[in-house]
Amino acid sequence: MKPSQRLYVQAELTAEGEIALDAGQTHYLAHVLRLGVGAEILLFNGRDGEWQARLTQIGKKTAIAQCDRLLRPQPAMVKLELWFAPIKGDRTDMIVEKATELGVARICPVVSDRTIVRKLNLERLRARAAEAAEQCGTLNVPEIHEPISLFDRLDRLAAGQVVLFADEAGEAVPVAQALTDRPSGLALLTGPEGGFTPSERTRLRAHPHVRAVHLGPRILRADTATFAGLALIQSLWGDWS
Amino acid sequence: MKPSQRLYVQAELTAEGEIALDAGQTHYLAHVLRLGVGAEILLFNGRDGEWQARLTQIGKKTAIAQCDRLLRPQPAMVKLELWFAPIKGDRTDMIVEKATELGVARICPVVSDRTIVRKLNLERLRARAAEAAEQCGTLNVPEIHEPISLFDRLDRLAAGQVVLFADEAGEAVPVAQALTDRPSGLALLTGPEGGFTPSERTRLRAHPHVRAVHLGPRILRADTATFAGLALIQSLWGDWS
CATH class of the missing domain: 2.40.240.20 (Hypothetical PUA domain-like; domain 1)
Known part of the structure; x- marks a missing residue:
């Protein structure tokens, strides 16, 4: 046994x-x-x-x-990143836990205009990811990066990587529609409580490798948007099928 | 304005x-x-x-x-129910919050063999659902029922209702594959920490209106399974498209 x-x-x-x-x-x-x-x-x-x-x-x-x-043996990891604006209290810890269970390879906190939480206890978050990995049976533990500004992160996009931007404030397509071409790497981008500013949204939408997606007709809290977006991406593009 | x-x-x-x-x-x-x-x-x-x-x-x-x-005007609600085995601490509260944001019509706590938490403060959970509805812009607040035993709940299945049973212990199909016929009503069933017992699984799988689904290759915590399952159901069958 x-x-x-x-x-x-x-x-x-x-x-x-x-x-x-x-x-x-x-x-x-x-x-x-x-x-x-x-x-x-x-x-x-x-x-x-x-x-x-x-x-x-x-x-x-x-x-x-x-x-x-x-x-x-160590399995290949789906090239899925989570870019999220840190939020208050235990909710950032929960995002790290759920992202680990949902098979994210790299967690990248990003600072946007309305991001209030700009410092993170990375040691605590890494321990939380390790604990989640122990429990969920995965052999992969996501890397957790230092927070950097959203557009600095976007400047470091890997070749072939596409960003799915969860945009609640305007026209956007369902996740399935944004993934018909199967990009080689994906990042899900979710905003802080209060969302992105109009100028951030314009800049994101103008970027050739960013695609605006919606997550239904209700306004999801920041943590809910990460859980829902990651589940959809894994089922459509990742290792769930 | x-x-x-x-x-x-x-x-x-x-x-x-x-x-x-x-x-x-x-x-x-x-x-x-x-x-x-x-x-x-x-x-x-x-x-x-x-x-x-x-x-x-x-x-x-x-x-x-x-x-x-x-x-x-009051919108029609998607006939989506969540049947979940209550879990410890704040995680049941979070399940209620997220189920509200994700558009569940009815939340039915069910007691299974391995369910440890058998009493719930329904007043507190209803307040949490109302608060989540205030924030996410929905006009629908899910009903929250008293916990009853899993198979009593199953005996009260509505006509045309199908149960998607998140089964992590055996052969199951992706959610998309379980929904090709568009049932008129759906319930997502998730288990307690530790999952369902073998005899519960056998009984569930033998039921003509229960379909076993999987949520990827990792073992999800009970709360994560509800968030992921509800997001997939809403995107494939519910009001997200």
């Missing part, structure tokens, strides 16, 4: 490699799950696939696991 | 009707927005459309608004 406990680690994973687990992981395995030396767990790091490993030492603050065998 | 403040009320809305606002609404209008007698607001009750109204009295604990004219 496959061990059920999956842990995300930073270290390289190779056959017989010994991995030091951190204090939180050690506490969880030894005191919450009450595992002992010899117990099997799963390890992944977002690069080297999923490994079956065995606990070989359990100390007060650290434990050692040794990699036994590769169970799943 | 259309007034920007929308309030949900319980009372019937008719031309020249006078509506008493509650203490929370009165405080918000008088002390947060600092509106005075004569200020215009919008009222809706989920049945009688959206009305432009004028504040005619502001007291300490209550205010009176008089309906001036109907701005939008």
